[in-house]
Amino acid sequence: MRVATWQRFGPLAEWRSLRGLFTGLAALGLVVLVVLALTTDRFLSVENIKAILSSASIVGIMALGLTFITLIGSLVSLAIAATAVMGAMVFLVELNLGLVPALAISMAAGAAVTALQGLIIGAWGANPVILTIGAGFLLSGITTKASGGVIVQPTGGSWETLNSTPLGVPLGVYVMVALALLYQFVLKRTVLGRRVILIGENRDAARAAGMRIPRITAIAFAIAGASFALGGAFLGAFNKGASAQLEGTATFDVIAAVLVGGTLISGGRGSALRTLAGAIVIATISDLLLLRGFDTGAQILLKGVLVVVVVLATWVASGREGTA
Amino acid sequence: MNTARRTAARWLRPETVVPITSFAVVLAAYLLTPVYHGHELVDFDVYNTLQGFASLGLIALALGLTILAGEFDVSVLGMQALGGVLAVKAGADSGLVGILAATAGCAFLGALQGGVIARLRVQSMSVTIGTYIALLGLANVVAGNETLTFANTDASIWINQTVAGLFSPRSLIALGVFALVLVVCATTRIGPELRALGGDRRASRVVGVPVDRRLTALFGVSGALAGLAGAMLAYSNASASLNPGLQPLVLAAAAAVLGGLSLRGGRGAIWGLLLGALAVSLLEQVFNVTALPASSAQIVFGSLLLVVVVVDAPDLRSSLARLQARRASARSAPSAQVKPKAAGG
Numbered sequence: 068m069r070v071a072t073w074q075r076f077g078p079l080a081e082w083r084s085l086r087g088l089f090t091g092l093a094a095l096g097l098v099v100l101v102v103l104a105l106t107t108d109r110f111l112s113v114e115n116i117k118a119i120l121s122s123a124s125i126v127g128i129m130a131l132g133l134t135f136i137t138l139i140g141s142l143v144s145l146a147i148a149a150t151a152v153m154g155a156m157v158f159l160v161e162l163n164l165g166l167v168p169a170l171a172i173s174m175a176a177g178a179a180v181t182a183l184q185g186l187i188i189g190a191w192g193a194n195p196v197i198l199t200i201g202a203g204f205l206l207s208g209i210t211t212k213a214s215g216g217v218i219v220q221p222t223g224g225s226w227e228t229l230n231s232t233p234l235g236v237p238l239g240v241y242v243m244v245a246l247a248l249l250y251q252f253v254l255k256r257t258v259l260g261r262r263v264i265l266i267g268e269n270r271d272a273a274r275a276a277g278m279r280i281p282r283i284t285a286i287a288f289a290i291a292g293a294s295f296a297l298g299g300a301f302l303g304a305f306n307k308g309a310s311a312q313l314e315g316t317a318t319f320d321v322i323a324a325v326l327v328g329g330t331l332i333s334g335g336r337g338s339a340l341r342t343l344a345g346a347i348v349i350a351t352i353s354d355l356l357l358l359r360g361f362d363t364g365a366q367i368l369l370k371g372v373l374v375v376v377v378v379l380a381t382w383v384a385s386g387r388e389g390t391a
Numbered sequence: 392m393n394t395a396r397r398t399a400a401r402w403l404r405p406e407t408v409v410p411i412t413s414f415a416v417v418l419a420a421y422l423l424t425p426v427y428h429g430h431e432l433v434d435f436d437v438y439n440t441l442q443g444f445a446s447l448g449l450i451a452l453a454l455g456l457t458i459l460a461g462e463f464d465v466s467v468l469g470m471q472a473l474g475g476v477l478a479v480k481a482g483a484d485s486g487l488v489g490i491l492a493a494t495a496g497c498a499f500l501g502a503l504q505g506g507v508i509a510r511l512r513v514q515s516m517s518v519t520i521g522t523y524i525a526l527l528g529l530a531n532v533v534a535g536n537e538t539l540t541f542a543n544t545d546a547s548i549w550i551n552q553t554v555a556g557l558f559s560p561r562s563l564i565a566l567g568v569f570a571l572v573l574v575v576c577a578t579t580r581i582g583p584e585l586r587a588l589g590g591d592r593r594a595s596r597v598v599g600v601p602v603d604r605r606l607t608a609l610f611g612v613s614g615a616l617a618g619l620a621g622a623m624l625a626y627s628n629a630s631a632s633l634n635p636g637l638q639p640l641v642l643a644a645a646a647a648v649l650g651g652l653s654l655r656g657g658r659g660a661i662w663g664l665l666l667g668a669l670a671v672s673l674l675e676q677v678f679n680v681t682a683l684p685a686s687s688a689q690i691v692f693g694s695l696l697l698v699v700v701v702v703d704a705p706d707l708r709s710s711l712a713r714l715q716a717r718r719a720s721a722r723s724a725p726s727a728q729v730k731p732k733a734a735g736g
Binding site for chain 2: 204374
């Protein structure tokens, strides 16, 4: 009987029920989060909120950059951590030139190596995942060799500026929010941003419209690379040095922030503000679990489950489900 | 004559040429180590290569099968970590029980994610990035957030003992599993069906391939293979690492592309994948005996992947052809202007 009813409505009913399921899951998750937040000691203190924003900032800066790569339809980069470590090293080495030149050189280096990958992907349709794994590995090898395997030390003292806390909030938080607003503007209000989104939505249509896909892809990757290096500079300043050890789990933390924000992995749908929200949500949940006494394993597990659920929900909501 | 040409064409396909060439080049690099490094070739090199193959080969098989079907299972990294932890936890008294628990547990989780991927027809890479993170977390939770040491020394010694000078039970199990997959794919419909899934998903659905069931089973098998690899690695090291890092994925991807698999899916063979995995394992051994620093090995593997992925890129040929055509038309432009005059005269 139940089977017959289900068959009568066909795939439409199934699709609706899936949507309902995910909306319900999201609502339930939100309720649990709010209840936990309200009942957890010290969670709603100014200090704790500062701590959350601060821990979101470095991952957030890099994730805002990755948003461009995901939006243009190149999935993700697996060279994020390697690029960030390179950015940190270049920044610390060039510090004797002053803070701003060092940051500029570091971001330019990150933009250059990442734009090159974007050019190859845009021009020849190379597999972005494998290409960026290879590029990241190559970059790691080169930076380890160049640094002689020791921790790169700052050559000037101005790195401390990046750790400063104007009005009690870390500088990285200001940079993250400013970057989110800037990238949101670029994506939604400029020709470049619209082109990035159109290429991600429909590559063939973009090509037919005469867009220079290789060039635009290279620019999107350059923005991402500069952001990875900028995040890396903050990471280097925070640790007062840089080595391959800094890579840690950065790559997957950054990817998780973009995906949890609800940007569609196949491109064409998403925004910088969503990524900002994703980074903050992940930091909030990690903080909650920490305050509640859960260990690292539980935090990582929940982060992964969250990524899976949001990816599936975004996919179902995009209505592309069942098109392949 | 015609048959000869057809045979030649078959042998010149990339899925044949690439793995044979890759393996031959690496083998030559190994056999020449006495010349350029003064290393003496010994049985132990083969034993060590196969020890490396025991984890790399199984991970490459787990990833390669999904690549063949047009998917990409990042979660093999998490399955490897979880497999190691499960095996160490469950194998304290009996090594066999540990290995079975790891393989079955990872197979179940793999099939679960495969079922979701098949049902929602969602891109597997994004889902498996999420499950990879979740599996690492799960491995941490099961292990209680610390590296587990494996107290069952009997099992550790047994799995690493030399057999016939060149093998160990560990490498023999890996080779046996590879042989089993090879035979199944060559003699049943499963092999062609996997390639059909990767070549044209919609067409394979139309001709009656049970796509959803195949995908569910595929991710189950992928999980089982990675879990088995993790379990045997943990036994071999007498401890379960909680985070394998990205290296196994890099090496497995290198093995897949050197094995002649197309990253777009649908092209490649299991024997090619076997040669690719052996080539990468042997290359690691060459780096070992020549005492190449880890960063140099990283540079070699990174560059290797970059070169292969560019050669594999779908639009490379058409864009080169466009470039050639543009050059050709630029060269013939002056004569084209002459032509109408000649016709008029």
